[in-house]
Amino acid sequence: xxxxxxxxxxxxxxxxxxxxxxxxxxxxxxxxxxxxxxxxxxxxxxxxxxxxxxxxxxxxxxxxxxxxxxxxxxxxxxxxxxxxxxxxxxxxxxxxxxxxxxxxxxxxxxxxxxxxxxxxxxxxxxxxxxxxxxxxxxxxxxxxxxxxxxxxxxxxxxxxxxxxxxxxxxxxxxxxxxxxxxxxxxxxxxxxxxxxxxxxxxxxxxxxxxxxxxxxxxxxxxxxxxxxxxxxxxxxxxxxxxxxxxxxxxxxxxxxxxxxxxxxxxxxxxxxxxxxxxxxxxxxxxxxxxxxxxxxxxxxxxxxx
Amino acid sequence: xxxxxxxxxxxxxxxxxxxxxxxxxxxxxxxxxxxxxxxxxxxxxxxxxxxxxxxxxxxxxxxxxxxxxxxxxxxxxxxxxxxxxxxxxxxxxxxxxxxxxxxxxxxxxxxxxxxxxxxxxxxxxxxxxxxxxxxxxxxxxxxxxxxxxxxxxxxxxxxxxxxxxxxxxxxxxxxxxxxxxxxxxxxxxxxxxxxxxxxxxxxxxxxxxxxxxxxxxxxxxxxxxxxxxxxxxxxxxxxxxxxxxxxxxxxxxxxxxxxxxxxxxxxxxxxxxxxxxxxxxxxxxx
Numbered sequence: 024x025x026x027x028x029x030x031x032x033x034x035x036x037x038x039x040x041x042x043x044x045x046x047x048x049x050x051x052x053x054x055x056x057x058x059x060x061x062x063x064x065x066x067x068x069x070x071x072x073x074x075x076x077x078x079x080x081x082x083x084x085x086x087x088x089x090x091x092x093x094x095x096x097x098x099x100x101x102x103x104x105x106x107x108x109x110x111x112x113x114x115x116x117x118x119x120x121x122x123x124x125x126x127x128x129x130x131x132x133x134x135x136x137x138x139x140x141x142x143x144x145x146x147x148x149x150x151x152x153x154x155x156x157x158x159x160x161x162x163x164x165x166x167x168x169x170x171x172x173x174x175x176x177x178x179x180x181x182x183x184x185x186x187x188x189x190x191x192x193x194x195x196x197x198x199x200x201x202x203x204x205x206x207x208x209x210x211x212x213x214x215x216x217x218x219x220x221x222x223x224x225x226x227x228x229x230x231x232x233x234x235x236x237x238x239x240x241x242x243x244x245x246x247x248x249x250x251x252x253x254x255x256x257x258x259x260x261x262x263x264x265x266x267x268x269x270x271x272x273x274x275x276x277x278x279x280x281x282x283x284x285x286x287x288x289x290x291x292x293x294x295x296x297x298x299x300x301x302x303x304x305x306x307x308x309x310x311x312x313x314x315x316x317x318x319x320x321x322x323x324x325x326x327x328x
Numbered sequence: 329x330x331x332x333x334x335x336x337x338x339x340x341x342x343x344x345x346x347x348x349x350x351x352x353x354x355x356x357x358x359x360x361x362x363x364x365x366x367x368x369x370x371x372x373x374x375x376x377x378x379x380x381x382x383x384x385x386x387x388x389x390x391x392x393x394x395x396x397x398x399x400x401x402x403x404x405x406x407x408x409x410x411x412x413x414x415x416x417x418x419x420x421x422x423x424x425x426x427x428x429x430x431x432x433x434x435x436x437x438x439x440x441x442x443x444x445x446x447x448x449x450x451x452x453x454x455x456x457x458x459x460x461x462x463x464x465x466x467x468x469x470x471x472x473x474x475x476x477x478x479x480x481x482x483x484x485x486x487x488x489x490x491x492x493x494x495x496x497x498x499x500x501x502x503x504x505x506x507x508x509x510x511x512x513x514x515x516x517x518x519x520x521x522x523x524x525x526x527x528x529x530x531x532x533x534x535x536x537x538x539x540x541x542x543x544x545x546x547x548x549x550x551x552x553x554x555x556x557x558x559x560x561x562x563x564x565x566x567x568x569x570x571x572x573x574x575x576x577x578x579x580x581x582x583x584x585x586x587x588x589x590x591x592x593x594x595x596x597x598x599x600x601x602x603x604x605x606x607x608x609x610x611x612x613x614x
Contacts, residue, residue, distance in 0.1 A: 180536050218529050
């Protein structure tokens, strides 16, 4: 067993330091030591000036997320490693050392009020179906720890103003609640639901292992598709139609179906480059020989759960 | 070694060189591929939005076709790999769902019993063939070539669905070393190429593509290698626009996994079909 843990910690006080620096500490190792235990040891025995958050200590407040060897994690959950670099979450103002100001992101998440909007007055008792409760449990496990935000490629490119996974998780929590009366489809479209890159990076770091791609993104996209609205709904319909028509999909076919001839013509220069390299697939090509088999198994009658 | 070969829509459409070079490499290494003719699409990330059941039906059909041949599936597409594995896991774990799906399959004269395994070409090279045997087949060592391994998402995550952590075990890096090339270390190796955002929001996808390319360029790589044709579409086909938007004039060639392996096996540049790429492949002689 390793007897000492070597930990390099990001240090920065915006009020007094010109630049951030890294300070290295050696901490005696104990069995099943959490990253939070390491920080507590340093704070109590080696350096009382170190700032970090460690509030509920039971994975519920979501406030203690930092980067542990470059990966976001809760210090109350992640096991300490023999060698660690600890840094604050990126993209947020630094208060001091590992403490960031989370308010700007939390405000954006709570722009969707964390309340089920019900018809008033609410009649009690309020019967809720068992399967609805089971469904609700998944997104409501989110503690807004922001780990997913730190790894989301869509947030990285679009900024948190336009794409924020915890906001979509929150919307999903209400979208499947029978009692809710808000138009969550519209809300998720406005939150750029279809800009999710389906990369599963968020799930990999979620401390509550929320199946975000299925229970949030796919679930909300399904509602959007069923309402047939917005660019996302049109895109899914185009994909489904293309598959029913040909048994396989290609970009030109989906582009034509979802965005029309005008947009497709605007893409002509790209199309010409692809034709020159034998990579262009015509949207008017033949279906696969067994197309009837595909149509049979993905027809509307097969959709029952 | 014999497999039911499922190349997926991209390799049969936008990236035919991935399909062509997979066949050449397999032939050279003594891997027999029996293509699943008429297998159709796996539903990608879109059909499950219409209905999870339709996605299961599509994938169960493909799994059932391979079962009919008594072979495991070899695919060269990350998304096909993940979809087939997710469907397979669910059908094995939920007998009631399998029964419902089989009711659909019975209408086209098929049924599935859960016995097909699904592997990616990368898994086959690593474990079924083995890197030692691959090393013995190297005729043109790629000495000095700096390669940025780009895994793509759906061969890496979610590990619970894939059953094998290729990124943690540095599989692609090990394969690159086997070919005597040098894998560069860079932060983008398991990040997203943006492919699935190309259609709904091309500007956002372009930003993701530019980030990944910049990361590889900063690491001074001569080329990127990817096991996924969808990542290739994003990183090669959209490279010039994406880099142009952020003011970068340099380009970096993106190779399909079988192309890099084929290069080391001594397959000619012409047969590796580099001429089909939109970004010039200028790594030969490095």
